[in-house]
Amino acid sequence: MDINHASKLIREGGIVAFPTETVYGLGADAWNADAIHKVFSAKGRPSDNPLIVHVASEVEIHDFAIDTPARAHQLIEAFWPGPLTMVLKKRSEVLDAVTAGLKTVALRMPDHSIALELIKKTGPLVAPSANHSGKPSPTKADHVREDFGVDFPVLDGKTTKIGLESTVVDLTDLIPAILRPGSITRKQIEEVLNTFVEESFFHHLKAPKSPGQKYSHYKPKARVRWLNDAERTDQEHSLYLVQESSIKAEHIINYSGDLEQMAQELYDRFRQADMEGFEEVVIERMDEKHPMFTALMNRISKAIH
Ligand code: TXA
Ligand code: MG
DSSP states (O other): OOHHHHHHHHHTTOOEEEOOSSSOEEEEETTOHHHHHHHHHHHTOOTTSOOEEEOSSGGGGGGTBSSOOHHHHHHHHHHOSSSEEEEEEBOTTSOHHHHTTOSEEEEEOOOOHHHHHHHHHHOOEEOOBSSOTTSOOOSSHHHHHHHHOTTSOBOOOOSOSSOSOOEEEEOSSSSOEEEEOOSSOHHHHHHHHTSOOEEOOOTTOSSOSSGGGGSOOOOOSSEEEEOOTTOOOOOTTEEEEESSOOOOOSSEEEOTTOHHHHHHHHHHHHHHHHHTTOSEEEEOOOOTTSTTHHHHHHHHHHHHO
16 A cells, blocks of 8 residues: 555545554544544454554644643653653543543654654554554554455555554653553663653553553463473473573574564564464563563563463
8 A cells, every 4th residue: 555545545534554663553533533433443442542642743742732841852852753652631622532531642753754754644643553452563564464354454664673562651740650661761761851750560550540551461372471490391382482591492483682673573473373373482581681671571471461
């Protein structure tokens, strides 16, 4: 599909999948409630889970957010376009379909030429990950087609660079809070803001600040578990994702500590495990000091529990 056709579909109230640097998004006009309802029904997404508004320039945030704090501008300066979503106080005009009735709105500017070109043609787009609810986020156009059918409109932008969804940071309280970890780390955000940043993405939280936290995430049909320290035997029906291990296995992918690559491939490996009928995905523990550790740990532990 070409970008002019895609923007025409969106301007007519349709939905189109497009690549970003994190995962593919399912885009709809952020000012068209009917189009946004199509996104929820295509995904099978609970209507109380709000969407991220994607913009192509900084000024556009003021159509959605009010009382934008200085901190927001500092983060934009440092990380946009890029995998950082900011939760801000919303303007009253923002559709309830976008925010699920919350008083806040989530905004981000993706770092992908196709996404930016599309948004420049259409205006701001809501875009949840372009997967059926309950499937892993798509990192390839083919993943989108797996979930929505071969004829679904998707702009093909190859494999996404990062592979995990954006970091979500809430700037509406005195203390900024990370609601979803991603490739931009708490430490990076603290350095830019020169203040303490809270982590509030633990799913045992009773009253999650981000509605998305309360939904169970994708679990492959295969059991996901950690590799045991003493484990040496090869299980034929297991897919091993390892770092340094000397384990000998038939189906083994050794990331050798390259957690960026592991993040890029993780959702594809989960889909692969289901397509190829593996009984288990066995993952070796990762280096806690690596910047991608927290985001990977968050997605993997959701697949385990
Ligand atoms: O990387 C990404 O962010 C991708 C690409 C396509 O941009 N999008 C994405 O969207 O992951 P989605 O809908 O799958 O996840 C959005 C997350 C959800 O956990 C949702 O609850 C949270 O952001 N969220 C959205 N609006 C919010 C708000 N006003 N307050 C708190 N959390 C919000
Ligand atoms: Mg999602």
